[in-house]
Amino acid sequence: MEFALPPPPPPSLAIAGTHTRFPVRRIFCVGRNYAAHAAEMGADRRAPPFFFTKPADAVVDSGAPVPYPPACRDLHHEGELVVALGRGGAGIAAQDAPAHIWGYAAGIDLTRRDLQAAAKKAGRPWDMAKGFDHSAPCGAICPVADCHDIARARLELTVNGTTRQAAPLADMIWPVPDIISHLSGLVTLAPGDLIFTGTPAGVGPLKPGDQVGVTITGLPPLSIKIT
Ligand code: MN
Secondary structure (H helix, E strand, O other): OOOOOOOOOOOEEEEOOOOOEEEOOOEEEEEOOEHHHHHHOOOOOOOOOEEEEEOHHHEEEOOOEEOOOOOOOOEEEOEEEEEEEOOOEOOOOHHHHHHHEEEEEEEEOOEEHHHHHHHHHHOOOOHHHHOOOOOEEEOOEEEHHHOOOHHHOEEEEEEOOEEEEEEEHHHEOOOHHHHHHHHHOOOOEOOOOEEEOOOOOOOEEOOOOOEEEEEEOOOOOEEEEEO
C-alpha cells in the first residue's frame, strides 16, 4: 500500500496591518496564572507556573468559524494574552525575555472542561481537553513596537455582547518575562512559538451560535462564532 504524503500546510496567523503571516511553530499555554481564576478552579495560587501544549495547527484566525468540538458537552472560553516569540533560546533570564518577544495578540484557550475534569480526577493528561482541533483562536498579532504598554492593558471577553471575563493583565501571578524564563528552563524556545499566558476569572460554557469576542487594550480584537 502506498500513501500520498503531501507536506502539511504550515500553521500561521495574521499580522496586524499587513498581508503577511506569522509562522506558528508551537503553542505553549500557562495554567492558572490569575489568582481569582486559580481560586475558582480550587487551586493554590502560590504554586509555580505549569505548562501544557496544543498542536500548532489548532490556531484559528479571528473571523473564522469554530466548530463546537466532538466528545464534549461543556466547552469553555478562556480569554488570554498571547505572546509570539521572534527569537528562541534556553535558560532565558527574565530581564532578557522582552528582547525575545515579536508581538502580542488576543486569544482564547478553548477547553473541553468536562474532559479536563475527568482527566484531573483520574490523574490523566489534559491533551484531549486542551489540544483539540480549532482550540486556539487568535487575533492578528501586533508587532511589539506597535503595541500599547501591555503591562497596563486590560483583557475583556464577551459572549453575545455580555462581559464574562474582565481583568487587568497586571493581575497575572507570573508576568510575561517570568513565564518566558520558566518555560525556557524546560524547553529550548524557538522563533514562531506562541505562549497563551493564562486566563482571569469568569470562565464559562459556550454553545453553538455564540459570538465570542476578546479585546486587549491596544491589540486587534478577536471575534469568533461557535458553529
Ligand atoms: Mn488557559
